Amino acid sequence: MATIAMDRIGRLFNSLQQIREVPRMLTEAAPSMPNTVRETEVPSYFRECCVCTGYRPLNQNWRYYFLSLFQRHNETINVWTHLLAFLIILVKLNQVCETVDFRGDPHSWPLLILLLSSLTYSACSTIAHLLGAKSELCYYAFFFLDYVGVAQYEYGSAVAHFYYAVEESMHRNVHGIFMPVATLLSCLTCLGCCYGKYCNFNQPAWVRKVCQVVPSALAYMWDSSPLVQRFMSWSTTSNDPAMMYHFGQVAFFLSCAFFFTFPILERCFPGRCDFVGQSHQVFHILLSCCTLCQIHASHLDYVGRKELYSRLHGSGEAALFVGLYVLTLVVCMLIGAFMLWKVQQVLDVKTKSR
Template structure:
């Protein structure tokens, strides 16, 4: 009996020793992280207008930036707005898959393209805001990937609108050229955004904005033209899907306003460093736009099948899917090319020091 008691006491002592070491083990696994910095403590390239604090230090281990997902800094909400949006789209995709045959029904592929492109742009945006602060090259490279995601979403929007939302008379006039033109505009949008970022500090801010906003605006106007045509020719109040289509237009235009205007931080400099930035509002409104768009496209998929099945053959659905893959590859090549230019530029600059 004494032996058994001594063994239990020994096990208890070992357990207590392990518990005493737990804080040390946890601190080794997740070491204390450097605090955030003021704008005057980081290179000018990383400073955002009217944001005075909350900057993460550069050149830290990757683990630092990954763990900063759960820390307070001026990019925290920019990450979480699109990360939560991506999770919502992922859950929504799983629910739709219970009733939509994405694998066996070619007519469902444009809806799948919209879902995949929505998931891509939100995930790449969250990744860019989380990791781009590590170095100047990382800043360029991750935001170039972000622009690839934006271009994919533009194509996904065009595909869903073209396939499900368009009216027959519109398709007769524009249908043959719509998707190739949409793919071209996506690539131009990606190129314009990447080049604007590349020339970030060698051009006036308004010139950079024009280079980024104009191609994206042209792409949006083209991609949404089936919705505008339908709204002008049908009673939107009698069409539930069209109501959500108009909702996504409203959310998108609102988000575009906050993308181009640094509000409210311009009116409250230094007070929106963590919450209240215009870019955070841009993210949130764009997520609402996407959710409205997915819901509207699903309603069209379910209710307008006799129309689009007659207007679009199986071959056209395959073309839309194949062009999506080709457009994504083209945009990735554009981003890779621009990242190569950035790397060479930074190497020349470092050698000249």
């Protein structure tokens, strides 16, 4: 017994020694990584409001931007918040797969769409914030990809709310139009966000915000409308465990929408939020909390409201909603590709004029 205990202690000691070597290994892996630069040393489209330092230099090799995951710069927190969210959602998906038969139960497919769309948007956001600093074209390409992720996540939210959270009285009124409208609004969100980013070339910053915020707000109000009646009858469903999580996801979303629209923290403390404390970082954290609450609430609704949604939704509806999800994803990718082509045209003109 003593020999076994000593052997385990020795292994633990060796593991700790290896962990202590990680910082040195990272330093040796990237000995020539350039220092970050000030806002005056990067193009205007890279600059964030009241963020003065911590920008990564352009036109480095890809290895530099991948390794910048472990570097201190003004996008580090933005990268890690959604990277951690991606990993947490992946763990949640694995847990749900242990109890939900996604292959054999079509009624579980909207929950799967929500989980996959959540993974997709967090992955796209991570990639955009990590790699978007390489060049002007990469900046637009990766953030257009980010907006595709946002739009398909909106669809995932809509289908989960309509399938599991809707009350019978509302279902009678919007059946047949709710998900097609949600598809349209998701595509408009992608178009508005991409066009808003494209407006960096020749439009003031407020135009970009309007293009991004207005369609997203309309989509959110429509996608979350099935929850309104649930909230109104909360007093009679106080034993419903999903309601607290639905309330949490709405509260988190409204909070993150505020920080996305108004970069109040960096304006109050200009130059002090270059690494941590930016409103967009708070937006990422709150949005991740919103998503986790939403997934948990939808899972509880899937388990607890089976009798209702099985009666409201026919056996073929789930397959139809999967088809609409694929359509939404394809259309949004085409929108992103078209807007990237427009960007490429502008960049070609700028290059020829030099």
